[in-house]
Amino acid sequence: MGALLDDLATPFLYVDLDRMNRNIEAMATAARELGVRLRPHAKTHKIPEIARRQMAAGATGVTLAKVSEAEVFADAGIDDLFIAYQIVSPAQLERLTRLSRRARLRCAVDSRAGAERLSTAATDAGIELQVMLEIDLGIGRTGVRTGVDAFQLAQRVADLPGLKLIGIYGFRGFRAFADGAEGREAWGRAEGEALVSAAADLRAIGLPIAEVSAGSTPTALPAASVRGVTEIRPGQYLFGCANVVAQGAMRADDVALFARATVISRPAEDRAVVDAGSKTLSTDGSWEPGCGFGYLASDPSTRVASLWEEHGVLHLEETARGLQVGDRVSIVPNHVCTAVNLHDRIAVVRDDRIEATWMVAARGRLE
Numbered sequence: 467m468g469a470l471l472d473d474l475a476t477p478f479l480y481v482d483l484d485r486m487n488r489n490i491e492a493m494a495t496a497a498r499e500l501g502v503r504l505r506p507h508a509k510t511h512k513i514p515e516i517a518r519r520q521m522a523a524g525a526t527g528v529t530l531a532k533v534s535e536a537e538v539f540a541d542a543g544i545d546d547l548f549i550a551y552q553i554v555s556p557a558q559l560e561r562l563t564r565l566s567r568r569a570r571l572r573c574a575v576d577s578r579a580g581a582e583r584l585s586t587a588a589t590d591a592g593i594e595l596q597v598m599l600e601i602d603l604g605i606g607r608t609g610v611r612t613g614v615d616a617f618q619l620a621q622r623v624a625d626l627p628g629l630k631l632i633g634i635y636g637f638r639g640f641r642a643f644a645d646g647a648e649g650r651e652a653w654g655r656a657e658g659e660a661l662v663s664a665a666a667d668l669r670a671i672g673l674p675i676a677e678v679s680a681g682s683t684p685t686a687l688p689a690a691s692v693r694g695v696t697e698i699r700p701g702q703y704l705f706g707c708a709n710v711v712a713q714g715a716m717r718a719d720d721v722a723l724f725a726r727a728t729v730i731s732r733p734a735e736d737r738a739v740v741d742a743g744s745k746t747l748s749t750d751g752s753w754e755p756g757c758g759f760g761y762l763a764s765d766p767s768t769r770v771a772s773l774w775e776e777h778g779v780l781h782l783e784e785t786a787r788g789l790q791v792g793d794r795v796s797i798v799p800n801h802v803c804t805a806v807n808l809h810d811r812i813a814v815v816r817d818d819r820i821e822a823t824w825m826v827a828a829r830g831r832l833e
């Protein structure tokens with residue numbers, strides 16, 4: 467028999483195993499039914515054991531942001547990897563080409579200079595790298611604009627030695643909470659439509675765009691419902707977090723990742739302080755304005771109103787005012803990816819018992 471959840475010293479993160487397994491299964495089933503491949507973004511969990519479960523449920527591979535993260539998954543035998551991030555510096559390009567000898571790898575490009583660097587690295591190493599062109603979906607981050615810019619870049623990638631253009635991808639998430647579920651679905655469909663149309667334009671000039679990869683947790687399924695989208699890359703769907711619940715992309719009852727904390731101070735009627743601060747929850751803010759840094763799982767109206775490194779200050783609604791010093795609580799962080807990245811390990815819990823401990827093997831992999 468494993469230890470009980472409350473035998474462990476706080477603060478720590480734990481995953482509700484049954485809920486996580488259900489979330490993994492539900493997304494895999496939905497992707498299958500919509501006829502798209504699922505390539506979850508593994509930066510959410512950074513844990514090879516979880517990637518194995520995602521693949522056992524039907525994922526074709528995983529998405530990562532960094533070469534060093536990808537190396538961890540390759541070491542663990544997960545060898546179909548899309549690094550959806552621009553790799554441009556010589557040291558990382560060198561690691562990338564080395565990695566491509568032991569894993570099926572896809573790389574991201576959104577600039578001519580980036581493509582040329584990738585091409586040089588590939589030809590120097592005597593290999594061919596598969597390339598996904600990132601399309602700008604308007605969030606003010608990376609990606610090439612559709613139209614002339616995308617035509618010229620795609621043509622350049624296709625002409626460069628050592629590179630094989632295989633598809634396009636885009637990311638834009640969803641932050642318009644007021645619009646509700648319909649707004650999110652329309653937003654997700656528009657994402658899929660934008661990518662399908664960009665792919666059609668590139669095919670029209672003779673470029674071989676086979677893969678059209680879309681989606682984040684809030685947009686993956688509506689994007690997948692657009693004919694022509696071939697792959698989705700949701701990350702947070704297996705855990706959920708306060709922001710994903712606020713997006714309407716998951717129900718509070720499906721959230722599977724929590725910070726366990728102890729009330730260490732009870733300075734006012736409406737205030738309790740727990741031992742989980744920014745070192746535990748991360749400082750990522752709420753995408754929905756004014757919602758603090760997470761909420762109490764047992765009473766979602768009680769928010770983590772402010773954070774210090776080791777202190778989380780709960781603004782207690784009436785329903786939570788019975789909390790006393792020494793009580794243990796579960797908190798849903800705002801953003802699960804950044805919270806997990808702060809922890810060496812997470813406890814794996816079923817019915818309040820700790821069944822295992824998983825090392826967050828790719829945490830802090832910045833390069």
Ligand SMILES: Cc1ncc(COP(=O)(O)O)c(C=O)c1O
Pocket residue numbers: 507510529550636637639681682683684699700701702703
């Ligand atoms: C390129 C890319 N794809 C997919 C995702 C997954 O999105 P989400 O975390 O909302 O599931 C992310 C997340 O940041 C991303 O940057």
